[in-house]
Amino acid sequence: MTTGLRERKKAATRSALHEAALRLVAERGLDGVSVDDIAARADVSPRTFFNYFATKDDAVLGLDPAELRRTAQALAGRPADESTVAALRAVQREQAEEMARETELWPLRLQVIEANPDLVGRLVTHFGEADRALATAVAERTGTDVDTDTLPTLLALTSGAVMRTALHRWLTSGFTDSLPRLVDEAWDVLARGLAALPH
Amino acid sequence: MTTGLRERKKAATRSALHEAALRLVAERGLDGVSVDDIAARADVSPRTFFNYFATKDDAVLGLDPAELRRTAQALAGRPADESTVAALRAVQREQAEEMARETELWPLRLQVIEANPDLVGRLVTHFGEADRALATAVAERTGTDVDTDTLPTLLALTSGAVMRTALHRWLTSGFTDSLPRLVDEAWDVLARGLAALPH
DNA sequence: AGCCATCGTTGCATGGTCTGCAAGTTTGCG
DNA sequence: CGCAAACTTGCAGACCATGCAACGATGGCT
Structure with a gap:
């Protein structure tokens, strides 16, 4: 069951976004963190964030x-x-x-x-x-x-x-x-x- | 227990906003209705809406x-x-x-x-x-x-x-x-x- | 190795939510 | 009447979320 590079990168990005969202919100609270902040911490463009999570809340919870x-x-x-x-x-x-x-x-x-x-x-x-x-x-x-x-x-x-x-x-x-x-x-x-x- | 004019007007505005929100959302769905629409139907400015309800959802539910x-x-x-x-x-x-x-x-x-x-x-x-x-x-x-x-x-x-x-x-x-x-x-x-x- | 179709990323533009601030009005009360 | 408090409003601005189109990377195929 070998997963392709593309698939692995996607999983990595998703998990990076989730973890970034989680840690940032833990530090500053839900309102102290913007989607831009999360994207920046995960090293992707803000637009890409929404390719992975429909809402900020979903990213924080990792849904x-x-x-x-x-x-x-x-x-x-x-x-x-x-x-x-x-x-x-x-x-x-x-x-x-x-x-x-x-x-x-x-x-x-x-x-x-x-x-x-x-x-x-x-x-x-x-x-x-x-x-x-x-x-x-x-x-x-x-x-x-x-x-x-x-x-x-x-x-x-x-x-x-x-x-x-x-x-x-x-x-x-x-x-x-x-x-x-x-x-x-x-x-x-x-x-x-x-x-x-x-x- | 006579309530002043001011108090009665506030209650009326709140209930007008709630009812407007509820009826509009019933007709067009939650995403088909904007705060501006609700305010317009209740005959107040959009800014006033937020003096009564913190969010659109709250207005719809009347919370x-x-x-x-x-x-x-x-x-x-x-x-x-x-x-x-x-x-x-x-x-x-x-x-x-x-x-x-x-x-x-x-x-x-x-x-x-x-x-x-x-x-x-x-x-x-x-x-x-x-x-x-x-x-x-x-x-x-x-x-x-x-x-x-x-x-x-x-x-x-x-x-x-x-x-x-x-x-x-x-x-x-x-x-x-x-x-x-x-x-x-x-x-x-x-x-x-x-x-x-x-x- | 090289080509191409597919998929993912990004920037831009847009509409909508919500907040802070600084006026202007209305109401309550002495 | 006239003042103080409360309410409304417009404006500016940050942020959320989506559609679209261009660009780049990946994977399969020859």
């Missing part, structure tokens, strides 16, 4: 709409004989591993969000988008309909809840626990809890 | 930071021998009565939010502000500390949950139920549920 599509495709790429829940677990595990690789930035992100509550709103809508994208992906995989069937939305929201729970525990552990492990654990707890329900 | 302060003062104004929960109930009841008076605009507001999901983010942060303002007000009233004591934040968030639950039921009833009644009912259900807990 990537392409990520939503990638998740959907990852789900589609899982073996067809796997149960949907198992496929979701597997996809989330990979995501968790990737996120865990940049442990360094997470404390900064949370501190920046804490200090600039405006960002919370953007985060919430992003999670909403993620849930909806995942729901359509599940519908695709199971041949159901997002609008009429309960399954896809329920599974997507549940899986989102699992990830957010794991993230919360990761945070409260000071990022010492292993995120993939926490994700697995959350799924297990959920499965056991559901199995114990009267039926 | 008023002064409202937060008013709620806090209303709580402070309740008799000291009243329990804090009773005081919160009373304050919310008054708010509910006021909100119920403009039944006409609520369907439009919800439709506009539905059609312009960007607004949800702003709403979320506004609710967060409201919760925090209420928590400090409770802390003030009970002589506790927002940062170290559990009580104020817990009561504030609970009371926020009650109001949002009532609002949700109001919406699903098509605004035929009485909002103040729904608020009361939510408090009652909560009280009964808590009383039934093992202790």
Whole structure:
């Protein structure tokens, strides 16, 4: 899986912009930082900034709409004989591993969000988008309909809840626990809890 | 309680701006409407718009930071021998009565939010502000500390949950139920549920 | 290696949001 | 009536975000 130069450069620029935005906002606050500042720190033109992020907030949070599509495709790429829940677990595990690789930035992100509550709103809508994208992906995989069937939305929201729970525990552990492990654990707890329900 | 001319005019301008924003956005969508359009429709200068609302979104939603302060003062104004929960109930009841008076605009507001999901983010942060303002007000009233004591934040968030639950039921009833009644009912259900807990 | 199509970067121009400042008006009150 | 406070307005300016067109780098193909 060799990624071309072009692709690597793009990823580098995106991450440079995100990190520049994050660090600058951590230092000066959201209003103390302009898009021009961020572009300058990442060594690209201000115009290029908007080739990577739709808004300043998105750059600070590092939100990537392409990520939503990638998740959907990852789900589609899982073996067809796997149960949907198992496929979701597997996809989330990979995501968790990737996120865990940049442990360094997470404390900064949370501190920046804490200090600039405006960002919370953007985060919430992003999670909403993620849930909806995942729901359509599940519908695709199971041949159901997002609008009429309960399954896809329920599974997507549940899986989102699992990830957010794991993230919360990761945070409260000071990022010492292993995120993939926490994700697995959350799924297990959920499965056991559901199995114990009267039926 | 006679309100002066100045005060009445201000209220009229604010509500004219909100209603103008709401109706225009309902017609053309959030991006199809500029602040200038809204000001024009409300018959004030564009500059005056920003004397009333900090952002276009706030005008569309009708969010008023002064409202937060008013709620806090209303709580402070309740008799000291009243329990804090009773005081919160009373304050919310008054708010509910006021909100119920403009039944006409609520369907439009919800439709506009539905059609312009960007607004949800702003709403979320506004609710967060409201919760925090209420928590400090409770802390003030009970002589506790927002940062170290559990009580104020817990009561504030609970009371926020009650109001949002009532609002949700109001919406699903098509605004035929009485909002103040729904608020009361939510408090009652909560009280009964808590009383039934093992202790 | 060399050519070309594609993709990414950049500058420029533009429309819109929001703020600070310094007038001008209106309102409240003695 | 006349003053002080509050509200409105215009203007200038910073910043955000987008469309367009020119330019340069990349990757595939021969």
